[in-house]
Amino acid sequence: MNNKTILQLVDLSKSFGAVKAVNGVSFELKRGEALGVIGPNGSGKSTLINLITGFVRPTSGKVIFKGRDITGIPPHKAVNLGIARSFQLARPFYNIPVYKNVVIPVYSPRARKHLGAKYGDRDEVAIHLLEDVGFERDSQVPYKNAGELPHGYLKRLELARCLALDPDLIILDELFSGMSMSEIASILPLLERIREEGKTLIMVEHRLSELFRVVDKTVVLNFGKKIAEGTPRQVMAVEEVTSAYLGSEVISNA
Amino acid sequence: MNPGYRKERIDRGIKVRSDDVFVLASMRDLLYVVLPRALVIILLLIFPAFQDILGSYWQNVMLSTMVIALLALSWDLLAGIGLVSLGQSLFFGMGGYLAGYLSFTFGWGPLYTLPVATVGGALLSTLTLYPILRLRGIYFGMITFAVPLLLSRVIEVTKILGGTEGMSSLPSFPNTGFELYLVMAVLFVTVYAYRMLVGTDYGLVFNAIRDNDRAVVAAGYDIQWYKAQGVFIAALPACFAGAFMTHHFQFVGMPAFALDYSILPLTSVVIGGVGTFFGAVLGSFVLVPLSELLREFGSLRVVVYSLMLLVFTIGLPEGIFRFVLRKYHQFERLVPMEEASNE
Amino acid sequence: MVANLLIYGLVNSVVLMLTALGFSLTFGLSGVANFAHGGLYLLAGFLAWIFINSFGLPAALGMILAVIVVGILGALIYRFILMPVRGIVLSEVISTFAVGVAILEFFRWKGFVTYDFSLPVLVQGSVKISGVSIDYQRLLIIAIGLALALLLWFFTHHTRIGLALRGMSQDEYTALSVGIESDWAGMLSLALGAGLAGVAAVVILPLGIISINMGYDVLLIALAVTVLGGLESTTGLVVGSFFVGYAMVITSTYLGPQWGEVVYLGAIVLVLAVKPSGLFGKSKELEERV
Numbered sequence: 001m002n003n004k005t006i007l008q009l010v011d012l013s014k015s016f017g018a019v020k021a022v023n024g025v026s027f028e029l030k031r032g033e034a035l036g037v038i039g040p041n042g043s044g045k046s047t048l049i050n051l052i053t054g055f056v057r058p059t060s061g062k063v064i065f066k067g068r069d070i071t072g073i074p075p076h077k078a079v080n081l082g083i084a085r086s087f088q089l090a091r092p093f094y095n096i097p098v099y100k101n102v103v104i105p106v107y108s109p110r111a112r113k114h115l116g117a118k119y120g121d122r123d124e125v126a127i128h129l130l131e132d133v134g135f136e137r138d139s140q141v142p143y144k145n146a147g148e149l150p151h152g153y154l155k156r157l158e159l160a161r162c163l164a165l166d167p168d169l170i171i172l173d174e175l176f177s178g179m180s181m182s183e184i185a186s187i188l189p190l191l192e193r194i195r196e197e198g199k200t201l202i203m204v205e206h207r208l209s210e211l212f213r214v215v216d217k218t219v220v221l222n223f224g225k226k227i228a229e230g231t232p233r234q235v236m237a238v239e240e241v242t243s244a245y246l247g248s249e250v251i252s253n254a
Numbered sequence: 255m256n257p258g259y260r261k262e263r264i265d266r267g268i269k270v271r272s273d274d275v276f277v278l279a280s281m282r283d284l285l286y287v288v289l290p291r292a293l294v295i296i297l298l299l300i301f302p303a304f305q306d307i308l309g310s311y312w313q314n315v316m317l318s319t320m321v322i323a324l325l326a327l328s329w330d331l332l333a334g335i336g337l338v339s340l341g342q343s344l345f346f347g348m349g350g351y352l353a354g355y356l357s358f359t360f361g362w363g364p365l366y367t368l369p370v371a372t373v374g375g376a377l378l379s380t381l382t383l384y385p386i387l388r389l390r391g392i393y394f395g396m397i398t399f400a401v402p403l404l405l406s407r408v409i410e411v412t413k414i415l416g417g418t419e420g421m422s423s424l425p426s427f428p429n430t431g432f433e434l435y436l437v438m439a440v441l442f443v444t445v446y447a448y449r450m451l452v453g454t455d456y457g458l459v460f461n462a463i464r465d466n467d468r469a470v471v472a473a474g475y476d477i478q479w480y481k482a483q484g485v486f487i488a489a490l491p492a493c494f495a496g497a498f499m500t501h502h503f504q505f506v507g508m509p510a511f512a513l514d515y516s517i518l519p520l521t522s523v524v525i526g527g528v529g530t531f532f533g534a535v536l537g538s539f540v541l542v543p544l545s546e547l548l549r550e551f552g553s554l555r556v557v558v559y560s561l562m563l564l565v566f567t568i569g570l571p572e573g574i575f576r577f578v579l580r581k582y583h584q585f586e587r588l589v590p591m592e593e594a595s596n597e
Numbered sequence: 598m599v600a601n602l603l604i605y606g607l608v609n610s611v612v613l614m615l616t617a618l619g620f621s622l623t624f625g626l627s628g629v630a631n632f633a634h635g636g637l638y639l640l641a642g643f644l645a646w647i648f649i650n651s652f653g654l655p656a657a658l659g660m661i662l663a664v665i666v667v668g669i670l671g672a673l674i675y676r677f678i679l680m681p682v683r684g685i686v687l688s689e690v691i692s693t694f695a696v697g698v699a700i701l702e703f704f705r706w707k708g709f710v711t712y713d714f715s716l717p718v719l720v721q722g723s724v725k726i727s728g729v730s731i732d733y734q735r736l737l738i739i740a741i742g743l744a745l746a747l748l749l750w751f752f753t754h755h756t757r758i759g760l761a762l763r764g765m766s767q768d769e770y771t772a773l774s775v776g777i778e779s780d781w782a783g784m785l786s787l788a789l790g791a792g793l794a795g796v797a798a799v800v801i802l803p804l805g806i807i808s809i810n811m812g813y814d815v816l817l818i819a820l821a822v823t824v825l826g827g828l829e830s831t832t833g834l835v836v837g838s839f840f841v842g843y844a845m846v847i848t849s850t851y852l853g854p855q856w857g858e859v860v861y862l863g864a865i866v867l868v869l870a871v872k873p874s875g876l877f878g879k880s881k882e883l884e885e886r887v
Contacts, residue, residue, distance in 0.1 A: 404865075
């Protein structure tokens, strides 16, 4: 393994009872790369993320992050090593103001170590981060309860919470789902900037055409198995991939 | 209501504010803000002076009210972390038995047993609950419901810690007035400390765990460790209450794990309102005296507070405290529909 | 001695299973942990007693009537108490708990605490099985218990409606798309659960006198065996009952009857601490380390 590799999965598997949600998946990711993970519903994409981030313990296989075996470590430790994730279902802390939602990760052990936010500054840091993802500081929005946010903003909030951790690897679970075309268009430059900062990105997506504008590499899952890997153009040429998607509307949009 | 009119709610002038920072423009505004708090505190402080008028009976009622208030505060803090306790008597009994044991075995007076039992009891309770803190939902409720009953059964069958007889003839406090002020002081400190706590970022993490525990984990917190800290902090006043009552009764026994110490605090918070701490205290000051008035009806009073629990859970989930607060800060008036639409 | 242990262990296990069946069914079908279970159980017992002794109804009729009334009450509890707070676990638990306590303490206040309260056995007499005398009522309990468990397993695993209901407790949207209305399903699950608590009461209570505190014990027993077996598993319920049932009989025989309660309370605490998904639960949720 060369030292530019940041993440390596070796034959990773997870079964729930008789169901093999993830079945022997291996791939490598270099620092600064952006990887798209695609596949039909129930193909094990979310489980794969849970395995990498430690939310679910794998049945077998290895996860190697920055040269260190992190297989099955508790999720909070994975975060402290530099893996941040968002959730498919963006659930904020409903009863807490939006900017305080970001204070939670800003106050976290990793962020305190990395950003060095002093006491009292944290609200400011949080609002700054919110501005970065497209909230307007002077509007009332950051001070509202997060429960009142419209869906598009929730996704941005998720993103701000990830960035607050100053991660090396960001894993975004269906960031684009439920967003309008214009919302996605406004968030693409932000993803571009995250990449320019040298951060590694994994995106699980259904919206292929938008995804392919961000990532330079794609892994395709079907029934928990990796059926293709390569550039977007390469994987879409694989017959198995198109047949896995056949009949689903996603391909017609792509 | 007249169909031509609608109800309008208006904030009183003083509520020109952002969050909790009031803009005080006059003496009247100052009174408006300070009076309700000052009244409560003054009333509480002078209460023990009325010993001759009220008699020791109502002093004891006051005492148990404040003890239940401490348990209710503890419940409220736990609920703020998303942990629903159905057995506050666990903490009460832990503190009570620890104080009783130390006093009975080593002859310690309350001066030593109270602090040791408060901290030690909280530690013991936290250790007991630690293995299940990773679970969500009803599991915490189930275990807090079962553990106190289990402990009292174990004490019964193994005859340890005095068995069914309990431990008696323990040292007491100098006098009732002292007891009242002691509990009152702890009550004030607890309310103040808890209000402070939830205002900090550290306290914010607790509320975040309640709202969405996975997102807190995803921010890199070891939430089991955080929950354990929360349980410890919540157990402190409850264990103190147990230890205090041990010396008050000069006795500790299986009643320390009784269902009363679980249902009364729970009902108090639900009546007063979850999440404000003031609500928890207010609830106990409504519920406990009421249950004393109903004492002659035997277990009917338990029925009454079960029903109150039910009515408030379904009918007024915000609780009395928030309700009163809103009424105090706003007034309602009827305005004709036309006028309203012109505004 | 061994035959004694085996047979009374079996009786005790089936008693526990029957006691917990209603709780387990309600939880499995609608995800509601019905903390009023113990209250409903005793309510059925006292209602049957009132029907038989005050109204002079025949024993069997009084018991069936009691079961029906309690079942209807279950549906009403869902409609008027749970529906407004549906989805808020905290409020669901608190309100059902309050209902249970209110029922139990109401009977205590009304003076249902003396030794006069017992239900008649449905079938008199006893039989000797390999030297152990066992009365027909206990055999009836075993028969009813096993039959109901089988029936329920069939209902939840092999009938369309049962499967749909079970699916609903996991994913409401899917169930809606199959054409099941969640409020109707919730009422049904509470009614069935309460009715089963009633059935358990009228066949088990004739073994002894009815006491109020039994209501609290019933809830704890239900918690113990369902937690042990895994909250959402029917197989788990059966195995959990036999586990706790035999453990209780063995400890009672060798250490003394007062240890019985320690066993099931200890089981709750131990299982939750060590393997919270129970022996048979494969809950994905619990496997996630959050």
